[in-house]
Amino acid sequence: MSLDQLSQEEQSTVLRVRKRVIEAIGRNMDLYGVTLSTGHLYGLLFFADKPMTLDEMGREMSMSKTSMSTSMRTLLDLNMVNKVWEKGSRKDLYEVEYDWYQTFTDYFAIEWRKAVETNIQIIRRSIEEISRMMREIPEDTAIRGVLEVDKRKMEGAVRYYSWLNRLIDCLENGDIYQLVPKE
Amino acid sequence: MSLDQLSQEEQSTVLRVRKRVIEAIGRNMDLYGVTLSTGHLYGLLFFADKPMTLDEMGREMSMSKTSMSTSMRTLLDLNMVNKVWEKGSRKDLYEVEYDWYQTFTDYFAIEWRKAVETNIQIIRRSIEEISRMMREIPEDTAIRGVLEVDKRKMEGAVRYYSWLNRLIDCLENGDIYQLVPKE
DNA sequence: TGGTATGTACAGAAAAAACTGTACAAAGTA
């Protein structure tokens, strides 16, 4: 059901309400590391009654096509919007992922998982290196103590990262809903 | 145990290993919305053997004191570092919060909670407004359909936010460790 | 109380990021 079937006054009423919500959603999308204007684009798409093309968005947003294109790329990479295929149309169509639980999960599965994996690898390698050094150093020397402390700190970090990994697993496989049901 | 008890060579070895880890930690701190250089400062503090003052950090970091001051403020606000009081010293002392589980929880309790609360309030108010409008509009009109759809979308959002709120509760009260034990 | 050390506010400079317009590549259509 499209907006242009409505009277001028009705349209502006609906748009005013939407705008406030779009603003609110967009403003907090920096938690996902996306730009305010990308957030607005997302909000626009959230209220769209059907998948939209870049041109349609441009009509409502006063943004360059290039900007919109890169914004959509960002949102696609985060699985926050989906590309929809419609035969007969050459244009790309976008629609928001309305399953926000999934969106939340994907964000962690994508961004946080990536960070965790890199860090865990770097730290493990560093622990290895330190252990190797320690084997070649006599006991009760100053450097041994320093290495010991550093190593312990890094081991703590690895333990935390492994927990975070398991937490993300629980998001992905849905176990989290046992503890925190959708309602 | 301080580094300057060690030989030049030993020091450089330790510093090389640390630097790689600091780099890794700092690079991914953008997930918490903090700057790369703030991340480096955090990393420096992570390996420090005792709470540090701004001047001590300045000696190792080549950053202006102002920058460091604001960085520390940011990290304090996120509960990622703590201010330590040591009598006899006029200087502020900072040390990292080594409980990273707590750090993770606090981040959500602070940043995400804030976003959720604002959005939930704005959306609830908008739902109210729409409901009020609908009561004054005859059935089976075009605008009613539009309002209906918008309302349903917003109700979905509220449901998600309430879930997120409960998830953050579970982080704060520790219930999360039933599902994902620290090990 | 005056003197000194310490952290931060503020304004301006530097750096980074976001945005735009053009030019082009890719893919569909006749």
Add this chain to the structure above:
DNA sequence: TACTTTGTACAGTTTTTTCTGTACATACCA
């Protein structure tokens, strides 16, 4: 095949953010 249409790469511009240095407020000390 030539002709469109559509999305994106890229370089340059604008905007935003981060960083710095100075000036100042605060708190401690003698």
